[in-house]
Amino acid sequence: MSVKFAVLGHGVVGSGVVELFYKNKKSIEKRAGTEMDIKYILDLRDFPDSPYQDKFTKDFNDILNDDEVTAVAECMGGVEPAFTFVSACLSKGKSVSTSNKELVAEKGDILLRIAKENNCNFFFEASVGGAIPIIRPLHRCLAANDIEKVAGILNGTTNFILTKMYNDNMPFADALKLAQELGYAEKDPTADIEGHDACRKICIISSLVFGRHVYPKSVFTKGISQVELCDVAAADVLGHAIKLIASVRRMDNGKILPVVMPSLISYENILSGVTDVFNAVLVYGDGIDQAMFYGRGAGKLPTASAVLGDVIEAVKHKVTVFSQSWESASDDSFIESHKKLAARWYFRVPAGTDVPEGSYEHENGISFITENVMTLEAAEAEASKLGALAMYPVFE
Amino acid sequence: MSVKFAVLGHGVVGSGVVELFYKNKKSIEKRAGTEMDIKYILDLRDFPDSPYQDKFTKDFNDILNDDEVTAVAECMGGVEPAFTFVSACLSKGKSVSTSNKELVAEKGDILLRIAKENNCNFFFEASVGGAIPIIRPLHRCLAANDIEKVAGILNGTTNFILTKMYNDNMPFADALKLAQELGYAEKDPTADIEGHDACRKICIISSLVFGRHVYPKSVFTKGISQVELCDVAAADVLGHAIKLIASVRRMDNGKILPVVMPSLISYENILSGVTDVFNAVLVYGDGIDQAMFYGRGAGKLPTASAVLGDVIEAVKHKVTVFSQSWESASDDSFIESHKKLAARWYFRVPAGTDVPEGSYEHENGISFITENVMTLEAAEAEASKLGALAMYPVFE
Numbered sequence: 001m002s003v004k005f006a007v008l009g010h011g012v013v014g015s016g017v018v019e020l021f022y023k024n025k026k027s028i029e030k031r032a033g034t035e036m037d038i039k040y041i042l043d044l045r046d047f048p049d050s051p052y053q054d055k056f057t058k059d060f061n062d063i064l065n066d067d068e069v070t071a072v073a074e075c076m077g078g079v080e081p082a083f084t085f086v087s088a089c090l091s092k093g094k095s096v097s098t099s100n101k102e103l104v105a106e107k108g109d110i111l112l113r114i115a116k117e118n119n120c121n122f123f124f125e126a127s128v129g130g131a132i133p134i135i136r137p138l139h140r141c142l143a144a145n146d147i148e149k150v151a152g153i154l155n156g157t158t159n160f161i162l163t164k165m166y167n168d169n170m171p172f173a174d175a176l177k178l179a180q181e182l183g184y185a186e187k188d189p190t191a192d193i194e195g196h197d198a199c200r201k202i203c204i205i206s207s208l209v210f211g212r213h214v215y216p217k218s219v220f221t222k223g224i225s226q227v228e229l230c231d232v233a234a235a236d237v238l239g240h241a242i243k244l245i246a247s248v249r250r251m252d253n254g255k256i257l258p259v260v261m262p263s264l265i266s267y268e269n270i271l272s273g274v275t276d277v278f279n280a281v282l283v284y285g286d287g288i289d290q291a292m293f294y295g296r297g298a299g300k301l302p303t304a305s306a307v308l309g310d311v312i313e314a315v316k317h318k319v320t321v322f323s324q325s326w327e328s329a330s331d332d333s334f335i336e337s338h339k340k341l342a343a344r345w346y347f348r349v350p351a352g353t354d355v356p357e358g359s360y361e362h363e364n365g366i367s368f369i370t371e372n373v374m375t376l377e378a379a380e381a382e383a384s385k386l387g388a389l390a391m392y393p394v395f396e
Numbered sequence: 397m398s399v400k401f402a403v404l405g406h407g408v409v410g411s412g413v414v415e416l417f418y419k420n421k422k423s424i425e426k427r428a429g430t431e432m433d434i435k436y437i438l439d440l441r442d443f444p445d446s447p448y449q450d451k452f453t454k455d456f457n458d459i460l461n462d463d464e465v466t467a468v469a470e471c472m473g474g475v476e477p478a479f480t481f482v483s484a485c486l487s488k489g490k491s492v493s494t495s496n497k498e499l500v501a502e503k504g505d506i507l508l509r510i511a512k513e514n515n516c517n518f519f520f521e522a523s524v525g526g527a528i529p530i531i532r533p534l535h536r537c538l539a540a541n542d543i544e545k546v547a548g549i550l551n552g553t554t555n556f557i558l559t560k561m562y563n564d565n566m567p568f569a570d571a572l573k574l575a576q577e578l579g580y581a582e583k584d585p586t587a588d589i590e591g592h593d594a595c596r597k598i599c600i601i602s603s604l605v606f607g608r609h610v611y612p613k614s615v616f617t618k619g620i621s622q623v624e625l626c627d628v629a630a631a632d633v634l635g636h637a638i639k640l641i642a643s644v645r646r647m648d649n650g651k652i653l654p655v656v657m658p659s660l661i662s663y664e665n666i667l668s669g670v671t672d673v674f675n676a677v678l679v680y681g682d683g684i685d686q687a688m689f690y691g692r693g694a695g696k697l698p699t700a701s702a703v704l705g706d707v708i709e710a711v712k713h714k715v716t717v718f719s720q721s722w723e724s725a726s727d728d729s730f731i732e733s734h735k736k737l738a739a740r741w742y743f744r745v746p747a748g749t750d751v752p753e754g755s756y757e758h759e760n761g762i763s764f765i766t767e768n769v770m771t772l773e774a775a776e777a778e779a780s781k782l783g784a785l786a787m788y789p790v791f792e
Contacts, residue, residue: 020683024542031539031719125537131684133529133537141521141529143427144704146420270690273669287416287701288527291691294666295684305683308540316719323427323712 002035003315005071006063008085010043010056013099013126014075016304017311018052032312039069064088071314073307074098083107090114090122095317097310099126099303105200109213109328116320123310123324128201129154131302132295133309134281138208139323145285147209151247151395154201156277156297157185157192158224158244163275165232166241172227184277194223195244195260202246205281206258210250212329214258220338221260231348231390234367237360238346240264241272245395255336263395264346264369271395339377343393345370349386365389398431399711401467402459404481406439406452409495409522410471412700413707414448428708435465460484467710469703470494479503486510486518491713493706495522495699501596505609505724512716519706519720524597525550527698528691529705530677534604535719541681543605547643547791550597552673552693553581553588554620554640559671561628562637568623580673590619591640591656598642601677602654606646608725610654616734617656627744627786630763633756634742636660637668641791651732659791660742660765667791735773739789741766745782761785 007014021028021038029035040063041055050056060081063069072089074096076082082103086096091114098104103111104124115122125135129152138147153159157179164175176193179185191197199221206214224244235242243265248258265272270292274280279297284290296302313321348367349355359368374382376393383391403410417424417434425431436459437451446452456477459465468485470492472478478499482492487510494500499507500520511518521531525548534543549555553575560571572589575581587593595617602610620640631638639661644654661668666688670676675693680686692698709717744763745751755764763786770778772789779787 020540023682024540027542028540031535033718132687133533136537137529137533139427140709141532141705142701143708144416144420144424144701146423270669270674273666278666285701286419287697287704289692289695289698291528291689293687293689295687299685301683302685305538305540305681308683309537312539313536322429 002037003032003070004037004039004068005073005311006040006042006069007038008042008072008074009076010041010045010047011075012300013303013307014041014043014073016300017073017075017307020301020304020308028308028312032315034315036315039066060085064092070094071311072096073311074100075307076100077102079103079106086111086122087114090118090120093118093120095121095123095314097123097126097307097314099307101127101197101200101204105203105216108204108207109326112325116322116325119320121314121317121321123314124204125310126303126306128204129279129281129293129295130297130299131305132279132281132293132297134293135208135324137293138205138283142283142285142288142291143323145287147283147285149247149249149284150205150209150281151245151271152202152205152281153243153271153274153279154246154281154297155192155198155244156279157189158198159274159279160184160277161193162224162227162232162242162244165227165229166236169229171229172225193225195221198244198246199260202248202258202260206248206256207326208324209248210256211326212334213326214329214335215332218332218335219258219260222262224262227262228390230362230364231367231392234348234360234362235264235346238367238369239267240394241267242392243271247395251336251340253336255334257336257338257341259338259341261393263393265395339375341376341393342373343396344373345379346392346394347383347386347388348390349388353386369394398433399428399466400433400435400464401469401707402436402438402465403434404438404468404470405472406437406441406443407471408696409699409703410437410439410469412696413469413471413703416697416700416704424704424708428711430711432711435462456481460488466490467707468492469707470496471703472496473498475499475502482507483510486514486516489514489516491517491519491710493519493522493703493710495703497523497593497596497600501599501612504600504603505722508721512718512721515716517710517713517717519710520600521706522699522702524600525675525677525689525691526693526695527701528675528677528689528693530689531604531720533689534601534679538679538681538684538687539719541683543679543681545643545645545680546601546605546677547641547667548598548601548677549639549667549670549675550642550677550693551588551594551640552675553585554594555670555675556580556673557589558620558623558628558638558640561623561625562632565625567625568621589621591617594640594642594656598644598654598656602644602652603722604720605644606652607722608730609722610725610731611728614728614731615654615656618658620658623658624786626758626760627763627788630744630756630758631660631742634763634765635663636790637663638788639667643791647732647736649732651730653732653734653737655734655737657789659789661791735771737772737789738769739792740769741775742788742790743779743782743784744786745784749782765790
């Protein structure tokens with residue numbers, strides 16, 4: 001018997017799914033243990049040059065009402081109509097694999113519940129870290145661990161910009177323009193550079209690891225648009241790279257603290273070597289100590305690879321994989337205020353300020369890293385007292 | 397119903413499995429979807445101080461003949477009696493999870509077949525890369541990819557030694573002694589420093605990725621005992637780190653070429669940043685481009701974490717996971733001769749030799765990297781012609 005699936009959306013990721021599937025159809029079928037084929041591709045646009053003319057439909061109901069379709073790849077993006085379509089598919093027992101991080105970050109708990117009620121699966125490996133296997137390793141391979149902390153470089157656009165600032169001394173605005181020219185950044189780059197994209201991804205990771213839905217609005221999020229060349233250069237002298245780090249950790253009081261902030265990472269930490277558009281996720285657990293997963297966080301075929309990997313899993317699993325799931329959250333009282341974030345801090349202060357030993361004086365002021373750990377709240381008071389020109393946490 | 401499993405061997409890894417299981421029992425049971433407990437621990441020694449006295453047995457038949465035991469963690473090491481015990485368990489339909497790379501590299505195909513015939517699983521995530529999830533990502537998460545090449549730093553001891561040589565200018569013999577003092581190297585360090593341990597691991601990866609059993613004896617293996625400080629320093633000047641790289645690639649003629657060799661890695665490659673006792677595996681596929689998995693490749697709890705992750709999987713899967721499997725090989729005609737390994741090469745030649753531009757002259761000779769790619773065979777002829785004092789491939 002041949003398993004039939006549908007692809008919702010024929011944009012960058014959706015067309016990548018179709019392309020990669022037909023390229024590797026034989027080995028994919030071997031791994032899935034069954035013959036497979038794409039029966040429908042849903043898109044409102046026409047693709048007269050596509051070799052798969054016979055598969056295109058503009059009517060979602062063709063897919064929904066075809067009992068032969070048992071799995072669906074959702075590659076449309078955005079919350080609607082994706083949420084309506086995915087809910088409908090899951091309600092009919094069709095497993096859905098998605099690359100749509102907005103959908104998972106906003107509606108993951110609801111969709112996971114519908115999947116469970118209908119004995120099928122809602123998979124979303126592609127929604128975090130593109131090609132990088134991270135969702136499945138987190139809940140399966142590391143299942144024996146108590147995971148304390150996860151930190152990642154989860155947005156390729158901002159990592160590209162920071163890499164250009166670092167390697168080529170290119171100012172933020174020029175690096176952003178280059179990213180747009182290369183197709184790494186959208187015309188409106190807000191979601192990337194202000195950290196919203198990374199925020200959605202750390203919400204998904206936080207929900208999966210700690211078991212309750214974390215909404216983007218509950219996460220303190222700061223982007224990289226204020227990062228200056230002089231701080232990138234000074235951090236380097238102090239033995240650190242500046243990266244946009246999305247992290248979540250469990251606090252001693254049992255709450256969790258997810259944040260997205262430009263942060264200093266010591267060159268001793270493997271995350272500091274993640275450059276260009278690459279993403280990486282570092283996981284800290286009591287058994288493993290630390291493990292990192294690295295790869296392309298976006299792009300046509302990398303994202304398609306993750307979506308298809310999930311489709312293959314969906315075909316192999318006839319029942320709900322309950323470990324990849326979390327509960328709804330009635331409020332966000334389990335989330336700690338970002339003001340409690342404890343770290344050592346990078347400060348840049350005006351020339352002439354009284355600073356500790358080991359500080360680095362340069363033409364834009366004096367940069368140093370505090371010896372002591374303090375909360376963001378205390379660091380802000382200190383920054384105000386010193387008249388600090390810049391301040392970033394050191395990720396450790 | 398509570399699922400009962402047994403732990404074979406109470407050495408470093410086996411005792412780690414027991415410790416980690418009881419530490420995280422509650423969350424492990426949640427992820428497994430069932431209550432679980434250890435019913436037996438097999439060891440010929442006595443452990444009068446262990447809090448789990450009632451579980452110890454010296455008779456393997458207690459475990460084999462107890463139908464309540466449905467899963468087994470094998471942490472004894474070595475081919476025998478592990479092979480006999482594991483075969484017997486699988487034949488009775490008890491799934492086995494192992495950390496034993498010798499066993500998998502020598503007998504994996506046979507054990508996978510027995511598991512299949514008895515509708516249970518033989519899992520071995522812990523046998524490669526310790527805590528690092530690599531086996532499951534390779535055959536599940538990356539299932540949509542055509543994997544062309546895999547390369548890894550698969551031995552922590554040699555990576556520690558090379559890191560010391562690099563960071564502290566410490567000669568090989570001193571670094572080895574330090575590794576022994578720290579417990580990273582055995583009293584007889586041959587298996588590590590001569591590459592046999594890395595060889596077993598690349599055999600397992602090669603078998604899984606390319607589908608046919610690759611035996612250690614078929615793999616050209618060179619260790620690090622000949623690596624000199626002056627080459628480590630010269631490689632650095634030329635923008636590269638020297639690492640013990642175990643790799644396998646598919647050749648144009650369809651054969652595969654696994655090798656273990658000290659190799660130069662450009663600082664542009666993320667693998668070059670893997671230091672100390674850490675391991676990493678870099679996978680190249682047509683969908684993902686590249687992805688890297690990084691973490692602790694050995695140690696009590698890291699390895700235990702991987703073994704337990706597999707036990708949890710075994711408990712969740714009532715049928716054989718057929719994608720994690722390979723065929724026996726009647727001969728090694730599908731393995732290409734190492735003489736066909738194509739690379740650019742690092743040469744160190746005596747002072748006064750005619751060398752290309754960009755060479756680095758130092759007190760132990762002149763070091764350079766060839767501009768052209770050539771086979772190992774051709775490189776050896778070139779080395780002989782130049783009277784080369786050292787020669788290493790550049791991994792790309």
